[in-house]
Amino acid sequence: MQPLEGQLTMQDQGTKVDEAMARSAKPAGTDETQVNAARERFQRIYSILRSRICMLDYPPGTRLSEEALAAEFGISRTPVRRVLGWLESQGLLRSVQGVGTIVTDVEIGAFAQVYQLRMELAELVGKLSPVPPSEETIRLFHELEARGVELVARPDPRNFAQLNIDFFHALMRLTENEPLREISERLYYQTARIWLKSISHMDLAEEVAVFAREIAEIRTAVEIGDVSAAAYIRRSHISMSFVRLSTTSALR
Amino acid sequence: MQPLEGQLTMQDQGTKVDEAMARSAKPAGTDETQVNAARERFQRIYSILRSRICMLDYPPGTRLSEEALAAEFGISRTPVRRVLGWLESQGLLRSVQGVGTIVTDVEIGAFAQVYQLRMELAELVGKLSPVPPSEETIRLFHELEARGVELVARPDPRNFAQLNIDFFHALMRLTENEPLREISERLYYQTARIWLKSISHMDLAEEVAVFAREIAEIRTAVEIGDVSAAAYIRRSHISMSFVRLSTTSALR
DNA sequence: TTTTCTTATATTGTACACAACAGCATCTAG
DNA sequence: CTAGATGCTGTTGTGTACAATATAAGAAAA
Missing domain, CATH: 1.10.10.10 (Winged helix-like DNA-binding domain superfamily/Winged helix DNA-binding domain)
Known part of the structure; x- marks a missing residue:
């Protein structure tokens, strides 16, 4: 060949x-x-x-x-x-x-449905085939945390989006359930852009700060091998993110 | 652009x-x-x-x-x-x-993962945007139950498969969460054929009888509007179906 | 006889020309 | 001057010929 x-x-x-x-x-x-x-x-x-x-x-x-x-x-x-x-x-x-x-665009109703489902799937990451984090994975989360700190110092929507994506993919390392990964990825990519679009109408500095704290918290949980805790933290932040989006009426 | x-x-x-x-x-x-x-x-x-x-x-x-x-x-x-x-x-x-x-074929490991995920998603049908069953939906479940009774009388793999598919789609009426529907459908179609293939190595009459009981139970729950109960019944039957498949080593 | 190389053949991947279609500008009839 | 019809243009959808590739069969050499 x-x-x-x-x-x-x-x-x-x-x-x-x-x-x-x-x-x-x-x-x-x-x-x-x-x-x-x-x-x-x-x-x-x-x-x-x-x-x-x-x-x-x-x-x-x-x-x-x-x-x-x-x-x-x-x-x-x-x-x-x-x-x-x-x-x-x-x-x-x-x-x-x-x-x-x-x-495509995502109307507000469908957006809420996807977020609800994403919350549940985030929780499942800690339940279905959770993977004890390897040294490399822990190092990855440390690196992400550092990027979060840097982002707080110099907030930027595009870097924010890229870190969000990379953080998502790092979280997917915590489960070995391949269908769960695929589906979570699909739903993530369906809503990430809508979330990013809404960021411009919100307090970027505050959003970045909250996200940096989320990374730090999850890094702590990952470091001690508590994938379930990391999953619950993630779930709570997805929930809060949606509430902030809704209350500020940043959606249309 | x-x-x-x-x-x-x-x-x-x-x-x-x-x-x-x-x-x-x-x-x-x-x-x-x-x-x-x-x-x-x-x-x-x-x-x-x-x-x-x-x-x-x-x-x-x-x-x-x-x-x-x-x-x-x-x-x-x-x-x-x-x-x-x-x-x-x-x-x-x-x-x-x-x-x-x-x-494509589905290897045993991936099959188990999909089943685990399907169990969780089945439960979510009762939690995310459950729909009070309409008269038409209730009638549909009655019809499915009748087809189940008929199937018990004359078991047939192909009719079994078709009823299984139709029953699945009827269950999807119980939630309005469109992403949940799409994902459940995708996972269902990924594993349905593997399940059907394994049926030939199992006790068809018994499987049909169990399935007919599942339909009857869920019809009862749907009829009184308890979608959450229907979802839990479904989850339990998906679980038991997988256990039966595993114990009989019908997979490969 | 066995192994290796070549060749035949079937299949998907790619390129390109054209058809179908929607939106917009223009023209004409009243 | 207005309104409707009509062609113009750009886009995706389809058909078709050909290229790239993998498998299997066959031939040739050891």
């Missing part, structure tokens, strides 16, 4: 894509056999576009152009459409013939 | 749907806005293939041919590939270049 040399591999390292996405490479779980470049490229573009959506590079209502994306990645519309199809199945996009591919 | 102010509320008055489209019965669950024939056809084929997979018409390991499916539905490979892409994102298929599109 010859390694990837056909056609457009040279354009792959063409650096036309955001280099910043290198970090957000696949939140574990997918240790697929990367025997071919096609699947790898698919995953790469999928992660990039998903990140752009939830980081509000593509705010809700944005019209994506298949052709523009194809040009950006140096491929044709066909593989782009496959990625968009997956994102549509995840509820992040909606394609309408003659109109375009539009980034 | 400019933001779109007008959002997407304009296609509602379009309604120039081609009425010639076959009105095939979609097995509930997906109440998409059928503004165009393309989306309707997509949903139709998607439901058909998903049903074939979970009814074991396509047992795990089966290799599907895009071309054959295209010929069967009278279309080209392109729209077929879109449907297969969605099924792949749901974890029911896996496409490998040069090999084919293969119906």
